Amino acid sequence: MTEVRQGIRAVLAGTVDYESGLDALAVAGSAEVDPELMAAKEEACKRLWRGGWQPAELHRVVARRGRPRQADLVIDAVAAQLRRFPRATVDGRWLAQADALGARIWWTGDATYIDELAARWRLDRVAVLDLVLGLLVILATLPRIEVLVPPPGSAAAPDDRPGAVGSSRIDARLLDRVRALLAKAESTTFPAEAEAYTAKAQELITRHSLDEALLAARSGDPTPVVPYARRIGVDHPHEKEKASLLDAVARANRCHTVSSPELAFSTVFGFDTDIDAVDLLYTSLLVQAHRAMARAEPPGGKAGRSRLKAFRQSFLVAFAVRIDERLAGAAQLALAQATGRGDATMTDPAELLPVLASRDEQIRETMRRVFPHTVRARASRVDSREGWESGRQAADRAALPTDTTRGR
Incomplete structure (x- = not known):
């Protein structure tokens, strides 16, 4: 083992x-370091990668900690990993995250990577060494997590057969329609119009979800659709x-969540x-919440910084609580409308409800397997009445599914 390698490991x-450790690297020759x-x-x-981390997750946690x-x-590490494998053998979800990050090989050779970084970022060599060594320290602290997407080199790309673990059951054309509707809901300045767009998007997904649940139960497929996590x-x-x-959005859509705040994500369990x-829906509601909060928040500045922080926290607490109430009611209404009319187009509740109960138990069992020990999070404090009231008002105006049977 070289002296440089020993020094790096000693720092870690x-x-x-x-x-x-940084000083030792700075005075050693670049050909060795x-x-x-x-x-x-x-x-x-x-x-x-082998320990379960995906490109977007690792990028996010490093951005937070470093x-x-x-x-x-x-991002460069993602590109370097992909370089070793044909794209056809890499899981599509891993590829999608790499592409979203813009991962590509831009440097001419690994031997010159450090120097090319210095030139690219207009930094001196010691500053780049500091960045790389600091990254290694961050990476060394990260634990193994559940492998939800196989990394390049660990498995062949998954097939698209019905029932394949993790394969999406929503048609790509339907997803395109839903995304387009939510984009319109986020861009409009008229609350009623936003609600109509979001309601139609949820209508499409909810009906498809209930139909898919029944189809899976009736199929008798020896490789049935199974609960998954994302x-x-x-x-x-x-x-x-x-x-x-x-969590509120997840429960309304028959999913469950476990939050890992120290790792900058929540794990959603469901189909x-x-x-x-x-x-x-979460992404769309978050956009709506931030837009409404920006309109309602008091002026900042040094004197109002503490007030502004309390306002924003209280606003988001109230927004989440009220959205939870509205979503719970909307979910109950959607199920009642799907099963309650008794005509030929409706689903027999005696068939649907046991299917949904069985799927919920499967989801809970998957969650218990991945997270055998969880603790209930403490509720957030509300220190701004102004923020609380503004948050509830914004949640009341937020676009939510209110009718899941129109247009069927």
């Missing part, structure tokens, strides 16, 4: 302080309040049709 193990840093970075990222440039280093990023600030909003609905 905490037996050598960070500044001393750069390959060892690149190898350490590759080894750390491979460990995390500096923006260190998150950019993660991690959804919850960004700061106000992670707890955003996680509460996500893919329903998780897709949660992801889309």
Whole structure:
């Protein structure tokens, strides 16, 4: 083992302080230091890919714990990982995240990567060494998590047969229609129009979800659709309040969540049709919440900074609580409308309700397997009455599914 490699490992193990380790790298020759840093970075990222981390998740947690440039280093690590495997053999979800991050090989060679970074970012060499070594320290602290998407090199790309674990059951054309409707709901300045767009989007997904549940139950397929999990990023600030909003949306769509605030995500458990609905609706409601909060919040400035912080937290608490109330009512109404008329177009409740109960128990069992030990989170404090009242009013105006039977 080279002296440089020993020095890097000593810093990561905490037996050598960070500044001393950085100084040692700075005075050593680049021909010795750069390959060892690149190898350490590759080894750390491979460990995390195999340990369940996905590109977007690793990028998000590094951006939170470190500096923006260190998150950019993660993007390069994603590109380096993909370079080793044909795209056809990589899971589509992994590829989609890599593409969304803009991961690509821009450097000419691994041996010159550090120097090329310095030129690209207009930094001196020591500053780049600091960024890379600091990234290694962050990566060393991250734990293994559940493998939800196989990383490149660990498995063939999944097939699209019905029932394949994790395969989406929503037709791509339907998803395009839903996304278009939600985009219109977010862009309009008229609450009634936004509600109509979002209601129609939820209508499409809800009917499809109920139909898919019955179809799966009736099929007798030896490889039935199974519960799945998806991690959804919850960004700061106000992670707890955003996680509460996500949980409200999840429960209304027959899913369950476990929040991991220290890792910047919540894990949503359910069937893919329903998780897709949660992801889309949560994202749209978050946009609506931030837009309404910006319109209602008091002026900031140094004197009002504390007041503004309390307002925003209280606003999001109230928004999540009221959305929870509205979604719970909407979900009950949707089920009643789907089963309550008794005509030929309706679903027999004696057939549907046991199916939904069985699926819920499957979801809970999957959640218990992945997270055998969980604790109930403490409720957020409300320190601003102004924020609380504004948040509830915004939630009352937010576009939600109010009719899941129109247009059938």
